[in-house]
Amino acid sequence: MDDGSSPERRLVAVASLGLLPWTVLLFDGEASLVFGFGLVNTNPPMLVNVYEYLFVHTGSLPPRLQAWPAGIVLHAGALASAIGGIRGLEDARLTGGLLAFAGVAHAQVAYGLHRSFMGAGGSVAVVPLGTLATWAVVYWYYLPLARERGLGPL
Numbered sequence: 001m002d003d004g005s006s007p008e009r010r011l012v013a014v015a016s017l018g019l020l021p022w023t024v025l026l027f028d029g030e031a032s033l034v035f036g037f038g039l040v041n042t043n044p045p046m047l048v049n050v051y052e053y054l055f056v057h058t059g060s061l062p063p064r065l066q067a068w069p070a071g072i073v074l075h076a077g078a079l080a081s082a083i084g085g086i087r088g089l090e091d092a093r094l095t096g097g098l099l100a101f102a103g104v105a106h107a108q109v110a111y112g113l114h115r116s117f118m119g120a121g122g123s124v125a126v127v128p129l130g131t132l133a134t135w136a137v138v139y140w141y142y143l144p145l146a147r148e149r150g151l152g153p154l
Contacts, residue, residue: 005141007085013137014082014099018075022068022130023110027117034065034109034130036072064112071105071130074098092149096142099134106130 021033021040033040038049048057050072078098084090110128117124 005145007082007088007090010085010090010095010141011079011082013141014075014079014095017099017102017130017134017137018079020129020133022071022106022128023113024125024127024129025113025117026123026125026127028123034068034113036075062116064116065109067105067108067112071102071109074102074105075134078102092142092145096138096146099138099142103131103134103138106134 018036021035023034025032025034030041030043032042036050038047039053040047050069054069075098078095081090081095081098085095107128110126110131114124114126117126
């Protein structure tokens with residue numbers, strides 16, 4: 001019986017988070033998207049992958065994006081744990097916890113971008129899509145597992 005929380009479904013949900021833009025910045029009709037794999041800008045249209053951004057184009061990461069690499073590492077750890085679930089090796093506490101903290105990292109990036117662009121004039125919107133989606137996966141898949149297995153006062 002599939003209760004909607006099979007290891008395969010959890011893996012698809014966690015992997016799908018890596019395909020979404022984690023933060024969407026809309027500024028004066030243009031968009032910048034922060035993904036787990038890189039930054040996408042609409043004007044000019046371009047993709048800068050994570051490696052190039054961290055080690056080629058910048059001497060150090062701007063304060064508004066310092067949590068971005070942490071979010072990438074946390075999501076990768078959650079993905080590895082979810083992959084282990086296919087073989088019955090997933091610890092739901094680990095996967096759910098890594099995802100919850102990845103959501104915090106995404107929120108910090110969104111907040112940093114919001115703060116840095118608020119004083120720039122013009123219309124600005126920052127959407128923390130990664131935070132919302134990540135916490136939804138934790139709530140939908142991992143919180144019920146923690147409650148079901150008696151893993152604390154959740």
